[in-house]
Amino acid sequence: MPRSELSSIAEPIDVSATSAVSGGPTGSPPALACDALDKRFGATHAVRAVSLSLGAGRTLALMGENGAGKSTLMAMLAGELKPDTGSVTVAGSVAVVHQELSLFPYLTIAENLCLGREPRLFPGGPVNNRALRTLARAALDRLGVALDVDTAVGRLSPAEQQLVEIARAVALDPALLILDEPTSSLEPSQVDLLHAATERLKAGGTSVIFVSHRLEEVFRFADEIAVMRSGALVGAGPASDFTRESLVSSMVGRELEQLYPDRSAAQPAAEPVLAFDGAGGHGVRDVSFAIRPGQIVGIAGLEGHGQHVVAELAAGVRRLQAGQLVLDGSSTGRAGFKSPRAAIAAGVAFVPPDRRTSGLMLPLSIAENLTVAAAHRLHPARLLNGARERRATGPVAERLRLRFQSMEQRVGELSGGNQQKVLFGRWLLVPGLRLLVLDDPTRGVDVGARAEIYGVLRELADRGVAVLLVSTDMLELIGLADEIHVMYEGAIRGSVPGHSATEEEIMTLAAGAA
Numbered sequence: 001m002p003r004s005e006l007s008s009i010a011e012p013i014d015v016s017a018t019s020a021v022s023g024g025p026t027g028s029p030p031a032l033a034c035d036a037l038d039k040r041f042g043a044t045h046a047v048r049a050v051s052l053s054l055g056a057g058r059t060l061a062l063m064g065e066n067g068a069g070k071s072t073l074m075a076m077l078a079g080e081l082k083p084d085t086g087s088v089t090v091a092g093s094v095a096v097v098h099q100e101l102s103l104f105p106y107l108t109i110a111e112n113l114c115l116g117r118e119p120r121l122f123p124g125g126p127v128n129n130r131a132l133r134t135l136a137r138a139a140l141d142r143l144g145v146a147l148d149v150d151t152a153v154g155r156l157s158p159a160e161q162q163l164v165e166i167a168r169a170v171a172l173d174p175a176l177l178i179l180d181e182p183t184s185s186l187e188p189s190q191v192d193l194l195h196a197a198t199e200r201l202k203a204g205g206t207s208v209i210f211v212s213h214r215l216e217e218v219f220r221f222a223d224e225i226a227v228m229r230s231g232a233l234v235g236a237g238p239a240s241d242f243t244r245e246s247l248v249s250s251m252v253g254r255e256l257e258q259l260y261p262d263r264s265a266a267q268p269a270a271e272p273v274l275a276f277d278g279a280g281g282h283g284v285r286d287v288s289f290a291i292r293p294g295q296i297v298g299i300a301g302l303e304g305h306g307q308h309v310v311a312e313l314a315a316g317v318r319r320l321q322a323g324q325l326v327l328d329g330s331s332t333g334r335a336g337f338k339s340p341r342a343a344i345a346a347g348v349a350f351v352p353p354d355r356r357t358s359g360l361m362l363p364l365s366i367a368e369n370l371t372v373a374a375a376h377r378l379h380p381a382r383l384l385n386g387a388r389e390r391r392a393t394g395p396v397a398e399r400l401r402l403r404f405q406s407m408e409q410r411v412g413e414l415s416g417g418n419q420q421k422v423l424f425g426r427w428l429l430v431p432g433l434r435l436l437v438l439d440d441p442t443r444g445v446d447v448g449a450r451a452e453i454y455g456v457l458r459e460l461a462d463r464g465v466a467v468l469l470v471s472t473d474m475l476e477l478i479g480l481a482d483e484i485h486v487m488y489e490g491a492i493r494g495s496v497p498g499h500s501a502t503e504e505e506i507m508t509l510a511a512g513a514a
């Protein structure tokens, strides 16, 4: 875990002191202060003259739209990125948990947790495995996580890996802990663990900065809020000075009337586009439900209960081992779609959850990534045609409020949330779309862009496209889906109509308690 090389403040810190962002506290030095930080990447002015300070034991939520400059600012605060101008002062070490995990999958939890600071049997000698395990267990205990420290990290769910990564940062006892979207893959009970752990850290004088696009968490975790827009700090102060509405409008620079679009009044009675009929395999079993044209069907469940497999079966990424998939009234064959290509040929599109490993071609341009699915229509001769590509992709980029320099920019240079928008936007250009399968489509996407994505989904549904939405965000499912199927241990435990569903109802089913 990187530690800051930055200059330290020698004076002890008054833990009881409170501090306002960008305002001095009661005379004690802040745990973190930065002054006029500025950073450009070529033509992009990513961070503009940002100054702020944070007291010891305080939590700051750093908010802003995708591409606002949050990750760049945090990298400079952590000493990982050199500012063009400006300075940072931290009263001690900094530990960072990035959006992309940095654990070694083949090493155990204990080995990952103690990497680079393994206890030795004697100085310079072999690793003391007993002490290693004890240290690792203590690190997990501090977070309240019950995992076997001998498990290889690659066998853990994404949420568990995230917790290990956080435990590793916490174990360093940093003066400042920086968490970049720590909760995006966590389920509610794990968010509770993280909340309790940060409260304990704060009581010990550690300051915490975190980024989240989930507003409900921001008000729960943060003492202070700082809002960035287009690289500049546009608002900062105690969390109690903000309301949900004022926070959103300060982030997106406009009033956001509603996050979720109105539902269609009439439920479609048409034949299903796709029906799961006793489908099983890869840990799921007896899955039966139908998706009709114009319907948004949601799949809920705690991490690891089979919901991703359902999305992958629908999209031809995995083959069935039992039951059948029925497309327009006819079976798709013995094992479902033969391949993703066969699913696409049938008008089924898939937005996978992990944009970095499955979906985007990071070295290629935005335009190329957007048009790859529609390539047959846009490039009949399979040759890139710049003018046509621009005509087609421009409106999509505008609609999704993509923040970019030019359509020729490499996707790898975009902020995380903007990459996700490209992944989603590519399917808007595809002709003959019948069923859109989405697996956690708004992870890391800011609230303004999320409203746009939700609006686009509703529009697609109103045009007769069927939507299968797998999401860990229960509020998103309740806000969008016409019907929600809740999975538990690989099977559908129960189904609830979207318009009347409550979080409690879904959680009860997801925990297998109903």
Ligand SMILES: Nc1ncnc2c1ncn2[C@@H]1O[C@H](COP(=O)(O)OP(=O)(O)OP(=O)(O)O)[C@@H](O)[C@H]1O
Pocket: 041, 044, 045, 046, 064, 065, 066, 067, 068, 069, 070, 071, 072, 073, 403, 404, 413, 414, 415, 416, 417, 418, 444, 446
């Ligand atoms: N290495 C880089 N090269 C070129 N441009 C970059 C680089 N890193 C970031 N940028 C640009 O700097 C701007 C700020 O990006 P940053 O990742 O800090 O945003 P963010 O607020 O963290 O966004 P998100 O919420 O999507 O993670 C964006 O326009 C991004 O494209």
